[in-house]
Amino acid sequence: MDLQEHLNENPRLSEWYLSFSAEAENLAKQGYHLVTGWPADEYNLSWDDYRNWCHDQLDNMEEGVDDAPYLPPYIAWRDERMPDGDEGFTWMCCELCGGKAGNRHAVSAVRHEPYDYIPYSVCGDCLQYIANGDLPEDM
Ligand SMILES: [Zn+2]
Numbered sequence: 001m002d003l004q005e006h007l008n009e010n011p012r013l014s015e016w017y018l019s020f021s022a023e024a025e026n027l028a029k030q031g032y033h034l035v036t037g038w039p040a041d042e043y044n045l046s047w048d049d050y051r052n053w054c055h056d057q058l059d060n061m062e063e064g065v066d067d068a069p070y071l072p073p074y075i076a077w078r079d080e081r082m083p084d085g086d087e088g089f090t091w092m093c094c095e096l097c098g099g100k101a102g103n104r105h106a107v108s109a110v111r112h113e114p115y116d117y118i119p120y121s122v123c124g125d126c127l128q129y130i131a132n133g134d135l136p137e138d139m
Contacts, residue, residue: 032109094123
């Protein structure tokens, strides 16, 4: 079955898809595409944050007591601190489809030229569709 056949068959799925795709198409017109997760900047894990953290490690050295601290490579430092994108339960509506209270996940609308991103908190249905193109099954 193709997308249109699925939508014709299930009015609730169709309603979800209309809400989701209206927002997604609006973003696409402005040059954004949707990806799962938020960029490191959103969690204060940018390269500048890393640099400041390294400075702090050195500043915290006690004279005559401490040897130089271990400073991990940026990617390792960032990945160790990056949340998994699970935002937990909220009463707020899904920011893409308007879905009711439930668990929320981090998604970003990203534009490369010029670089910009918009963080979204979305429902599991929207997350699945963005991640794999899978339509919600339990509607
Ligand atoms: Zn949603």
